[in-house]
Amino acid sequence: MKTIKQAGLWIVFPLCLFSCTQDSKISQNVKTEDAVVFAKGKRVTNDNFSGTVYLQPLIESDSLNQNNVGNVTFEPGARSKWHAHPAGQILLVTSGVGYYQEKGNQKIILRKGDVIKCPPNIPHWHGASADTAFCQVAITGREKGPTVWLEAVSDSVYLAGAK
Structure with missing residues (x-):
């Protein structure tokens, strides 16, 4: 039973790490200056x-x-x-x-x-x-x-x- 839980952690941990890494990449690509309030005209x-x-x-x-x-x-x-x-x-x-x-x-x-x-x-x-x-x-x-x-x-x- 203990090895099943440990094996589960080895599956969940990389998924969390991948998800956090992807969120970080997304936030790095979004620039606050790109968020235009009104059209340039x-x-x-x-x-x-x-x-x-x-x-x-x-x-x-x-x-x-x-x-x-x-x-x-x-x-x-x-x-x-x-x-x-x-x-x-x-x-x-x-x-x-x-x-x-x-x-x-x-x-x-x-x-x-x-x-x-x-x-x-x-x-x-x-x-x-x-x-x-x-x-x-x-x-x-x-x-x-x-x-x-x-x-x-x-x-x-x-x-x-x-x-």
Whole structure:
């Protein structure tokens, strides 16, 4: 009887080991960055950005809700021009590494899970870091007017240190 139980362990143990090994291989192949929250959207073709940027509109403002909501994906090195929102803006970082800077302040590094509240009428810019793509959900108030686009962000400002 004892040898039957021991023989059973020799069958069960390799099966458990194989199963654990397979689970480990599966989890190693799944990258958290591959789990996209929203679609990438279409490439932005206007001159309000430097580099390659994609926009997927999620909600258009209307008479009931004066906010536009969009998923914005910046390829490495891409960024917006300086701009301001008369009703403010909220940024929800969903992946990657990016930057945000208000005029007169040092740029800050943004990572997945960070939230930025852009005050009304404060010039700022945001975009991807030089070597990592960046994705954000932008919630932009429209009740006080459209975004005011300003000058491009110079390379010296973009490359300056961050806090």
